[in-house]
Amino acid sequence: MVLSVKIPQHKRLYEILRRHIVEGTYGEGDLLPSENELCRLHGVTRPTVRQALGNLANDGYISRHQGKGSIVHYRLREIGILSVAGTTSAVGDRNLKTRMIIKPVIVPWGDDFMFPLSDLEKESGCINMERLRLLDDSPIFYDISYIANINLPRITSRKFENRSLFRILREYYQIEIKGGEQRIKAIPASLKISRYLQLRAGEPVLHLERKMETSNPGLFLYSSIFCNTKKYSIFGRF
C-alpha cells in the first residue's frame, strides 16, 4: 500500500532549512538567504517562505530582524526536549541509546493519573512502557509513557528497541505527534529512579509530566520523565 502523503510546501521548506542548520551548512550567526531569495530558490511565494521561517524562529533555529535578515542560532550544546517533539530529534548527533525497562503492556489506568482522562480513554485501558535513555553512555532520562489503547492493534508486540515510539506510531498507525503541555518540578530522586539514573536517593532530579496531542483527535500520549540534570541542562525557548 503506497500512501502518497502530501507534505505542504512550508513544511517541506522548514525541514530543508532545519536540516541545513543542524547539519552545519549554515553556521551559528550566519545570515540565511533573504525571503525573496528563498522564494526563487525553492519556487514558492513569500507567504510560504515566511510561514517556514516563522516556525523556524518559533523553534529557536533562527531569529529574524527587520531590515537585516534571519540569523541562524542553533547550537548543539544542550538537550532540547522542551522545544521539539521527541527526544531523539532534539539531541543532535549525540550518542543516544534507549534501553527498554518495561516492555509495552496493557494495564488499567491508575486511580489518580497525572492528567484528567476522557471516558473513552478510561474505558480503553492503558498501554504502559518504561524506558531508560542514555546520552553518551550516561543515563539521563527515565521515561514512563502511557497511551490509551484506542485502535492500536498488536502494539504490545512491536519491537521498540531501536525505533522510537514516535516512529512506530507514525509508520504503523499513521499517527503524528503534535505539541502538548507539560509541568515541571524539581523533586528528590526515589530509590528506583536514583538507581536507574546513577544518583544517590534524594538527590534532585527534574520531573516532567507531559501530555501530547496526536493527529488522532481524542488520543493523547502521556509521559512522566525523570531527568538527571547534573551534567546536561534542559534547553528551551519561550
Added chain:
Amino acid sequence: MVLSVKIPQHKRLYEILRRHIVEGTYGEGDLLPSENELCRLHGVTRPTVRQALGNLANDGYISRHQGKGSIVHYRLREIGILSVAGTTSAVGDRNLKTRMIIKPVIVPWGDDFMFPLSDLEKESGCINMERLRLLDDSPIFYDISYIANINLPRITSRKFENRSLFRILREYYQIEIKGGEQRIKAIPASLKISRYLQLRAGEPVLHLERKMETSNPGLFLYSSIFCNTKKYSIFGRF
C-alpha cells in the same frame, strides 16, 4: 511627550482575544468565533486573523482544528513562566508579591557568567538586582537579574517595588522584552536560597538560567531564577 505607538492589527486582536479568554468571556472548551466571523467583527482580513490565532495557539490559549474551529484551552491552575514573557502576566489573578532583596546596583560582570557576553556588554558593566517573589504569601521564586548598563540612565534610582522590571524598561526606556532561551536544571538548594524559599538546605529546587532579547539589538536581560516547586509546578507548552 506623547508617543503615538502604532500597534499592529494582529497584535491588537491577539490581546483582545487573550483578554477575553483569561477573563472568562470564553470558557474552557468553548469554540471561538470562526475566522470569517472575527474578520467581520474586527474589520480585518483572514491572514490578519489567522496570525493572531496562530500566536494564541502557540501560547497555548487555544487549539485549532481543521473543519471544526478554535477551542479555548486556558486554565489558571499552574504557573506559566515558561511560555509567557514575564512572571507577572503569567500567574493569572493570583496574589503575587515581589520583595526587593538587593536593589539595582552597578557591578562588574562575574568572571564566568552563565551566558557568553558581547564586548559592548562587558565594557558597559552590569546592573544587578535580586528579588523574592511570593505567590499567595509562599516564597516561590528567587530571581537574580542582570542587564548591561547600556543607555539606561538613572535606572538604579527607580522604584521597583511595585512596578515590574519589564514595565519600567518599557515605560521609561521604550524597551520591549521579546522571547529568549533558557536552561533548566534541578539542583540542591544552597543555604542562601533555602532560607529565602523556606526549604531545608539541599532540598531540590528548579534552577532556570534565562537570556531574553529586547527590542534594543545587543541588549539582553539575563535572569537566574531559583524556584520552589513543592507546591506549584512550572507549566509550559512545546
Added chain:
DNA sequence: GTTTCTCACTTGTAAGTACAAGTTATTTAA
C-alpha cells in the same frame, strides 16, 4: 428507522500585490 449522500461551514495551503519600516552601503554635498 437507518444509512448514505450532499451541502454548508470550518480551518489549511498557497498564490499574488502593495506598502511600511528598519538596516546597510553608497553616493553626494559640505
Added chain:
DNA sequence: TTAAATAACTTGTACTTACAAGTGAGAAAC
C-alpha cells in the same frame, strides 16, 4: 575628510483571491 542624503536591500504588516481538506448537520434514498 567628514557628514548627510539616498538608494538598495532586508523583514513586517495587510489585503485579496482561490481552492483543498476536514467536520457536522440535514436531506435523500433505502
